Amino acid sequence: MGYKAKFRVWRGEGGEGRLEDFTVEVNEGEVVLDVIHRLQATQAPDLAVRWNCKAGKCGSCSMEINGKPRLGCMTRMSTFEETETITVTPMRTFPVIKDLVTDVSFNYQKAREIPSFTPPTDVKPGEYRMQQIDVERSQEFRKCIECFMCNNVCHVIRDHEENKPAFAGPRFLMRIAELDMHPYDTADRKESAQQDHGLGYCNITKCCTEVCPEHIKITDNALIPMKERVVDRKYDPLVWLGNKIFRRSG
Amino acid sequence: MTQTTAENSARKQRAQIKVRTLRTDRWWLAPALTFTGLMTFLVYGFWAIFDQSYLAEPYIAPFASPCLATACPEGARLFGLAPIGDWYTWPPGLLILGLPAGFRLTCYYYRKSYYRSFWLSPPACSVAEPHGKYTGETRLPLIIQNIHRYFFYFAVIIGLILTYDAVLSFRDKDGNWGHVGLGTIILLVNAILILAYTFGCHSCRHITAGRLNHFSKHPIRYKAWTFVSKLNAKHQQFAWASMFSVMIADLYVRLVAKGVINFPFA
Numbered sequence: 001m002g003y004k005a006k007f008r009v010w011r012g013e014g015g016e017g018r019l020e021d022f023t024v025e026v027n028e029g030e031v032v033l034d035v036i037h038r039l040q041a042t043q044a045p046d047l048a049v050r051w052n053c054k055a056g057k058c059g060s061c062s063m064e065i066n067g068k069p070r071l072g073c074m075t076r077m078s079t080f081e082e083t084e085t086i087t088v089t090p091m092r093t094f095p096v097i098k099d100l101v102t103d104v105s106f107n108y109q110k111a112r113e114i115p116s117f118t119p120p121t122d123v124k125p126g127e128y129r130m131q132q133i134d135v136e137r138s139q140e141f142r143k144c145i146e147c148f149m150c151n152n153v154c155h156v157i158r159d160h161e162e163n164k165p166a167f168a169g170p171r172f173l174m175r176i177a178e179l180d181m182h183p184y185d186t187a188d189r190k191e192s193a194q195q196d197h198g199l200g201y202c203n204i205t206k207c208c209t210e211v212c213p214e215h216i217k218i219t220d221n222a223l224i225p226m227k228e229r230v231v232d233r234k235y236d237p238l239v240w241l242g243n244k245i246f247r248r249s250g
Numbered sequence: 251m252t253q254t255t256a257e258n259s260a261r262k263q264r265a266q267i268k269v270r271t272l273r274t275d276r277w278w279l280a281p282a283l284t285f286t287g288l289m290t291f292l293v294y295g296f297w298a299i300f301d302q303s304y305l306a307e308p309y310i311a312p313f314a315s316p317c318l319a320t321a322c323p324e325g326a327r328l329f330g331l332a333p334i335g336d337w338y339t340w341p342p343g344l345l346i347l348g349l350p351a352g353f354r355l356t357c358y359y360y361r362k363s364y365y366r367s368f369w370l371s372p373p374a375c376s377v378a379e380p381h382g383k384y385t386g387e388t389r390l391p392l393i394i395q396n397i398h399r400y401f402f403y404f405a406v407i408i409g410l411i412l413t414y415d416a417v418l419s420f421r422d423k424d425g426n427w428g429h430v431g432l433g434t435i436i437l438l439v440n441a442i443l444i445l446a447y448t449f450g451c452h453s454c455r456h457i458t459a460g461r462l463n464h465f466s467k468h469p470i471r472y473k474a475w476t477f478v479s480k481l482n483a484k485h486q487q488f489a490w491a492s493m494f495s496v497m498i499a500d501l502y503v504r505l506v507a508k509g510v511i512n513f514p515f516a
Binding site: 010012014015016017019064066067068069084087089090092093094095096102103131133134137153155156158159160161163180181182183185198200201202203204205206207210211220224225227228229230231232234235236 | 263264265266267271272273274275358361362365366371372375376377378379381383384385386387388389392393396397398399452453455456460461463464465466472482483
């Protein structure tokens, strides 16, 4: 059974804008993105929204629905009361291009700053041999769909623009953890995670984990293990001594 | 409702929305409950440290164990010894509680809970924090959180001592085995929860095998890691359960010692 829903959508360009009210038809089984598309088709043809797969796998339609970072295509209308006003805004951490579309190039910049996978020089491609249990930890992180909602929700940059140069955000600290845990990666990631990518800014309040549409345990499985690895390298004298005595690489 | 602002030049390209959050759910409830729970624990702990009724043989209150000074009654001393000697006459809890307190204070879960509920950094996800500046755990004093693993080592010892106390509570007042009172069960449940919380710690997970990149070369450590990971997945639940269980166990023993609880199977 269809009904008329009240929507409040942020409209504007380059940061300046306002919340505009709409009343729009909703049909059974629809998601928020469907309703946004109906808005485009019927009332606001110039409404900008980024979307692609409508299946929760491309990470394009990240937006904030009633203040929470969500994928528009995975947020069912049935989770709201019919009388509720649904507020849809663009991601708050990134600059707005137009309406619900944000400029997420901050994330691409941070991705480029991480040195790529660095295999040992004496192992040629095709010679890599790994056990499943050695790679499955990292495989969890490969589920990431690059929706950037974790970076959007992280208060380190959401509430403090000035931290952006120093902090890579949970998405890319997870990438560093993924590489550092890789059996064949030889690059030194621990020192740079702390110094260059701002791991110390993370105060593990777990919002990244809460919003992840792929349910990746970003904090427990990537950020905290990476923090512990940094402790090994920088703050634990016993590990340092052990590494010296047994000639281990830290 | 028109909302246009230009708060500061660095942020002006973001969507300028003046309100602190657009969340419509009760986002304040979790930090409020956490604040209340942690404050309850702090207030109780402060009272318990200075309360002298900590021994009701065969039970010893967890907040006073291990009792290491000559001033402790004989039944309260760990292995009957008093390694600290007779110079220490202050409450026994004052001597040792810094270790489990430090363990919880630097615990990754508790950090989340008090950063959110006490420091509001942030109070909840996508709710703006009230602070103008943020440096996280990059400098003093919060960089000290990195010593968590050292508190973990001491917490293991304390956890084992509380387990030993729970085992001793299967004896009666005269030292004969076979006694089971309500206190025995409470101390036993507390010890199990404390151990589950302690061994589910993120540092423990790292130490067992988390620091390795080749699990396949260390099958025993990998097995230990998988077990710790299971406990770790419930770390928040064990943190709360063990915090309340230690408070309940401690209060129970003190009430027995004071004679407030005096039924036959106490």
